Amino acid sequence: MNPSLQPYLIEREPYYRAAGNEVALFAAAFARGLPMMLKGPTGCGKTRFIEHMAWRLKRPLITLACNEDMAASDLVGRYLLDVQGTVWHDGPLTTAVRHGAICYLDEVVEARQDTTVVIHPLTDERRMLPLDKRGELVKAHPDFRLVVSYNPGYQSVAKDMKPSTRQRFGAIDFDFPAPALETEVVAHESGVNPALALQLVKIAEQSRALRGRGLDEGISTRMLVHAGALIAEGIGVHDACALAMTTPITDDRDLLVALAGFVEAQFGPRR
Amino acid sequence: MNPSLQPYLIEREPYYRAAGNEVALFAAAFARGLPMMLKGPTGCGKTRFIEHMAWRLKRPLITLACNEDMAASDLVGRYLLDVQGTVWHDGPLTTAVRHGAICYLDEVVEARQDTTVVIHPLTDERRMLPLDKRGELVKAHPDFRLVVSYNPGYQSVAKDMKPSTRQRFGAIDFDFPAPALETEVVAHESGVNPALALQLVKIAEQSRALRGRGLDEGISTRMLVHAGALIAEGIGVHDACALAMTTPITDDRDLLVALAGFVEAQFGPRR
Amino acid sequence: MNPSLQPYLIEREPYYRAAGNEVALFAAAFARGLPMMLKGPTGCGKTRFIEHMAWRLKRPLITLACNEDMAASDLVGRYLLDVQGTVWHDGPLTTAVRHGAICYLDEVVEARQDTTVVIHPLTDERRMLPLDKRGELVKAHPDFRLVVSYNPGYQSVAKDMKPSTRQRFGAIDFDFPAPALETEVVAHESGVNPALALQLVKIAEQSRALRGRGLDEGISTRMLVHAGALIAEGIGVHDACALAMTTPITDDRDLLVALAGFVEAQFGPRR
């Protein structure tokens, strides 16, 4: 493997509990070289899944958080001025294409069109990346793979992917884990006992039922882990839930009262 | 042929099954030097057709995916700073014009006006490309040809081509192949037997009937090939159809249920 | 004549059939130095006319297709970095002004304001071009002339020329040639016989009657020539008319049916 990819290898197994046959499906599509799209709500484990798969498949993983101010040159590279004049610097996508890494575009719907269009020739039979500014046609390394993710829940029509982009991908749907599984995850990662972890999971489930009714997203598994860890370190449950679970997700007074009610339903009123 | 065009030659015959006399028509217009416009839905085979024609006519093919963030200088070239000061670098269009390649502008309606206007003097009797920034008038190589494509189905009025641009082109209409032909293509490219290929084609046809009723585009031939290949490698038909055909094209829950229904109509309920 | 203008001289007489006294009028205004404005629909022959006049008057012709992404510096020139530091490069307008060519701004209404305003001091008694960035005042060569064109039919109010710009020009109205004349042109340029050329002209006339009723522009003379040439090379009339005349100008299914009807009215139903 090219030494420039070394820092992108994941050394320790990222903790991931599969909810179905997503590991086998992804592996089959991966073997065929099919570009993949991971769909699902924020914080449900898409990023953890791709990190787990990269570790499992022993491939370096280059992650890019897409946003509307990211230019195509942020992906493919640019000329920089040096003592020798302008010198080309490969961008992270080009690095992945040239040397054979997984390139993971997180929240791809936030990207501008020129960024999305750049990946087209990489996702059909051509498997190549034209560096127009350099006049170079990079043929993708056999180990190069492209994976994108997005949250189908809250992006606007204006930011929907173009059909001609969508058709180039296989897709897997993700959601929050089932309660028993999520409880196991929270207990494992935060250090609280399973009974308390289950109480936190129940609060999260109630919050997720408010999605689309004022709340953009419910409380994620990650937030439960944070709250659990604070409790494990001796912070009171009400303070920990407020700090790590409810106060961050909304500024609406009515919703905050409702969320506090979910906490009290599990842990009784605040002393 | 100029050595800089070598990487753009297509070495192996791209698989293409003609639906009508489009090969002869294109060849006649090509012989006359008429700029050509390929119209048709996403994934119906326009790109494959031009690759096939480039191979058949033994011409190098330079493809550019247009987008609204692409500047005219991305096409014609720019000055870059070097040890000798600024040095001009031909863009891909200029390379094609100067040395005699086919330049293929994919999804041309996505381009900005300055990009579209650049091609005007190349598409009338003048056949020349003024490099204003360089003060050079490039006379087109006799073998230079211009081909553009777009999908008339979903671009907005704002992105329609100007009449003064349209009038410079001849045009050929493309559509998805007839069922028998598409079945043959899917079987040939994915490795599944014709009976199963036909089942996949039937699902695609039903999805295409939903165009304009919530779905921007139906399932393309390319997606059928992906699904077929996964099935040929041992993935279950329902999983393969979900991953490669239905989950990618929409996030709408109702449409996803309808698409799953088309799959079950062919393959029975999921075990 | 300055050698830098040599490539802009038109060597062979461009074929032009006058419709009225436009040649004499233009020559009189030209002799007086009056800036000229050519108005008329796309493809009716404005560009051919100015090429013909440039040939007739033996003046080099520098053509610029205006667009909203064109900056004033694309016209007047800019500093470029060289081994000697920054070096000024005259833009095409400055070249014309300094050495005495005709500068032809095609579709001038598409240009941005700073581009339009640049021509003001060239179009009154001053006849000079201030290169503000260079601190130079270029006095126009006695042979410098400015000609602009636009299509009054489809530009929006937002893109109308400012009165203070309009008042600086003389103007000539152009339209498609009368049927007999257009038939002569089509036969001459495409190689078909006059009877067939007339049939093509009749289709074009019917299409032009649809302007403003769904069609932005009708079929132009140039398109008839393309269709005629394909027929002369052995392509069937229906295929040639579809490829070169009707398919390019619209994506609307109903209009395409109407246009196909005009073709069948001349040549009978498709075999």
Next chain:
Amino acid sequence: MNPSLQPYLIEREPYYRAAGNEVALFAAAFARGLPMMLKGPTGCGKTRFIEHMAWRLKRPLITLACNEDMAASDLVGRYLLDVQGTVWHDGPLTTAVRHGAICYLDEVVEARQDTTVVIHPLTDERRMLPLDKRGELVKAHPDFRLVVSYNPGYQSVAKDMKPSTRQRFGAIDFDFPAPALETEVVAHESGVNPALALQLVKIAEQSRALRGRGLDEGISTRMLVHAGALIAEGIGVHDACALAMTTPITDDRDLLVALAGFVEAQFGPRR
């Protein structure tokens, strides 16, 4: 006088016929150093007036046509890269301020705010121009004067000058000259006899009555001079009026018919 101002001196007396006491008023305000604003319709003679005054007062005149794409640095100057590194180049306003010319900002309402605000410290007691990018405070030469012009008739509210800018100027209202005076001007400048000049003036007057009723501006004195000159060179009156007076100012068919009617009222029907 500084040699860099030499090209801006007006050598021959520009022909100007005063309509009232504007010459004396301007001279008094000029002596006091009051910045001046010339208001009036396009083509009524504001630019000719300031050229005449510059000639009369023997002051160099630097004219700038304002537009919304003009940046403050186009006025004050900028750093350019040279063999010695970046070198400052005074812009035209700075040249006028430093060495003592009249700076004339034509159509000042078209300028962006940063351009307008740049002139503030030049128009109060401070009379200085801060070159922020250079860290220099240029004290205005005693002979520096600022004059701006605009047409109050057709700019939008969005482009109105800010009160804090307006209050810094004295203002003179201009309009088209009275018929007798305008006839004298047209005859003098075009070479036609006074009777024909009067006929042209009558057409112009009728067109000006259409202002605000479809026509942004009527026919200007300058256009009458162009038409007269063409007639003097032997072009027919109808052709000359169409080319130089009516066709340029509108694309509206009804208005063009009305304008042609005014011509026929003076010269009878077209032969």
Next chain:
Amino acid sequence: MNPSLQPYLIEREPYYRAAGNEVALFAAAFARGLPMMLKGPTGCGKTRFIEHMAWRLKRPLITLACNEDMAASDLVGRYLLDVQGTVWHDGPLTTAVRHGAICYLDEVVEARQDTTVVIHPLTDERRMLPLDKRGELVKAHPDFRLVVSYNPGYQSVAKDMKPSTRQRFGAIDFDFPAPALETEVVAHESGVNPALALQLVKIAEQSRALRGRGLDEGISTRMLVHAGALIAEGIGVHDACALAMTTPITDDRDLLVALAGFVEAQFGPRR
């Protein structure tokens, strides 16, 4: 005092007649280091007041006219390319902060957000200016003071200052001086006798009553001084009032008639 501030010292006492205790209040706030905000209509004397205070307190005054095209780097400074490579140039705000001047941001509401936010760390206990691009934290000189002004009368909601900015300032309200005081100012500055000065003041007062009824701002004290000076030099009162007081402030015909009426009420009908 740092020599770079020398040109910003005000040498002669600017004429200022106090309307209340604003001099003492400002001096107290100044002594405490409180950033100050001067509010009041255009031309009422805010700029003269700060110049007077700078003279009185013997502090250099750096004035910047804010506008929406001014970038943060116009305030804090930027890197410029030199023979030694890029060299940092302090902007005017940094000069004031580093060496201890008063920085006066005129019409601060016109500035963009990044400009306004730059001053935050200068206006609380930190009193420092982070030059992010240079990686330097400039600690404000003890003599640095910040003063801003704006006209509360006509800026839009969109341009209102953010509460988090407002809270950092003390504020003083300004208005036009009372008639007796304004008369004294006009007589003193223009050279006309007090009786005539009072007549001019009465016209101004009537115009100010039209504010918000078509007129953005009434006639300012500065305009009265201009008119008075022209009269003192022999221009007729009607001409002087038109040139310096009424014509500049509006283009509305009805308002101009009303303003002319105010003039005639004082000086009788125009001869």
Next chain:
Amino acid sequence: MNPSLQPYLIEREPYYRAAGNEVALFAAAFARGLPMMLKGPTGCGKTRFIEHMAWRLKRPLITLACNEDMAASDLVGRYLLDVQGTVWHDGPLTTAVRHGAICYLDEVVEARQDTTVVIHPLTDERRMLPLDKRGELVKAHPDFRLVVSYNPGYQSVAKDMKPSTRQRFGAIDFDFPAPALETEVVAHESGVNPALALQLVKIAEQSRALRGRGLDEGISTRMLVHAGALIAEGIGVHDACALAMTTPITDDRDLLVALAGFVEAQFGPRR
């Protein structure tokens, strides 16, 4: 500690009176490395709190005031041209990440998306900052912490934080201190006696009741301190309250009358 962080250490204890257990909660979340979000109205003490915590925890504090014109490169750094060619300069965020400081993003909702997205990989298990333009992956120093703040009261929906950003933070709610506590703060910081401080606090409380009824924000604690200090230096209470408390926060005449009424209710009518 890295010497580049030295200027960011807070040497003297910033005065802070805790309102609840926020110090302990923050310390626990800080120990765990959880990114923190401080929510609360402008001027209620969020900035003072984080300065106090930075002092208490003996960590350098790098503060950045976010705004919509701030680019990602203002945070992470950029290439600058030097005698050796382009040289990379760490931005303030990168400095904090690399060497281990607290990075405090004030008013984070004002930032553009690319700025917000930059912090994502710093706020999950990865704790790393990819410098894409440099091709470097900075692993966060163990002492690096991220803290953001915003005012939930007046930002628009358009500027709300994305759920995927919110979920990465713990949050603490702040509000103005209770009257007794605020009185103590004002007396301590301004030097007035507690009785007068309480009167000022009462005025502030009444102003805060007007929030959402014309007033964006009430009078902050900081403003009371300013007013108190002016009074302590001998300025009359009415003048001091007008200058430091009421005039700055609104331009609305009715609201100013109401605020003046609150002052008179405490201190009687102005003499």
